[in-house]
Amino acid sequence: MYHPFDMQRRRILVTGAASGIGRATCVALSQLSARVSAVDIDAEGLAETIRQLAGDGHSQIQLDLTQLDQIAPAVTKDAAANGSLSGAVHAAGLPCVEPIRLLEPDAYRRALIVNTEAALSLARAFQRKDVCAPDGGAIVFVSSVMGLVGSPGSAAYSMSKAALHGLARGLALELAPRRIRVNCVAPGFVNTPMFARLAGFWDPQERARVEADHPLGIGSPEDIANAICFLLSSAGRWITGCILPVDGGYTAK
Numbered sequence: 001m002y003h004p005f006d007m008q009r010r011r012i013l014v015t016g017a018a019s020g021i022g023r024a025t026c027v028a029l030s031q032l033s034a035r036v037s038a039v040d041i042d043a044e045g046l047a048e049t050i051r052q053l054a055g056d057g058h059s060q061i062q063l064d065l066t067q068l069d070q071i072a073p074a075v076t077k078d079a080a081a082n083g084s085l086s087g088a089v090h091a092a093g094l095p096c097v098e099p100i101r102l103l104e105p106d107a108y109r110r111a112l113i114v115n116t117e118a119a120l121s122l123a124r125a126f127q128r129k130d131v132c133a134p135d136g137g138a139i140v141f142v143s144s145v146m147g148l149v150g151s152p153g154s155a156a157y158s159m160s161k162a163a164l165h166g167l168a169r170g171l172a173l174e175l176a177p178r179r180i181r182v183n184c185v186a187p188g189f190v191n192t193p194m195f196a197r198l199a200g201f202w203d204p205q206e207r208a209r210v211e212a213d214h215p216l217g218i219g220s221p222e223d224i225a226n227a228i229c230f231l232l233s234s235a236g237r238w239i240t241g242c243i244l245p246v247d248g249g250y251t252a253k
């Protein structure tokens, strides 16, 4: 029986697959019967993700996404070995939280490369005729509410995520004739290892303020994974160029 969220016979590549939102996305996709190509720099985390997946036919690619010229060869090799891709999710990301007076070019450039330029390289690789499934597919970039609103100390991170919104909209129009959709999910604060590292610097008042900013509370990785699955699936087939906040109400005010 047809189900619009069913991912059977689809292979989806997910970056940032070793942790947090990327891992939860891999797990959710596998539960919807997709086969997953899991990409991350962290080999141990990748192996753990693969262990958590339902079904079989998954693959893992250990890759440092700052090596932009290695993205297309790795994606093409995976598609040749395991089958064409129906979707790609860019969930790998780095935080970059510093007041501007302390912001070092090396730190923000690294965030910009992983968060933004790697997304562009991934999209370039995905749209290739020897990679993307003949009936098209969907790309989802994981941006952030910080790409939609400002926050002190987050200027460089916001820049890297807002750029994804422009990238998604431009690619959505360019790739629509080939039935390739391109969207972003923009999470609020989500309980992942990245969040734990940031929250480690907060005092109790700061923590309470961040929690109060989310009327539905802090999110879970699964909350974001579910939205990504929706955008990848046939249920999202008329959605492209969209920035979907998944933020417990953070941007509602």
Ligand SMILES: NC(=O)c1ccc[n+]([C@@H]2O[C@H](COP(=O)([O-])OP(=O)(O)OC[C@H]3O[C@@H](n4cnc5c(N)ncnc54)[C@H](O)[C@@H]3O)[C@@H](O)[C@H]2O)c1
Residues within 6 Å of the ligand: 015, 016, 017, 018, 019, 020, 021, 022, 039, 040, 041, 042, 045, 063, 064, 065, 066, 090, 091, 092, 093, 094, 095, 114, 115, 142, 143, 144, 145, 186, 187, 188, 189, 190, 191, 192, 193, 194, 195
């Ligand atoms: N957690 C949050 O509150 C939150 C909020 C908004 C947006 N986001 C975004 O969601 C995405 C996932 O974040 P998360 O919270 O799951 O973080 P996380 O730190 O738990 O996971 C990020 C993953 O990216 C991988 N990665 C980092 N640099 C890499 C590189 N050079 N090459 C390959 N892989 C690399 C890490 O190894 C890790 O597995 C990020 O893009 C982040 O900016 C997170």
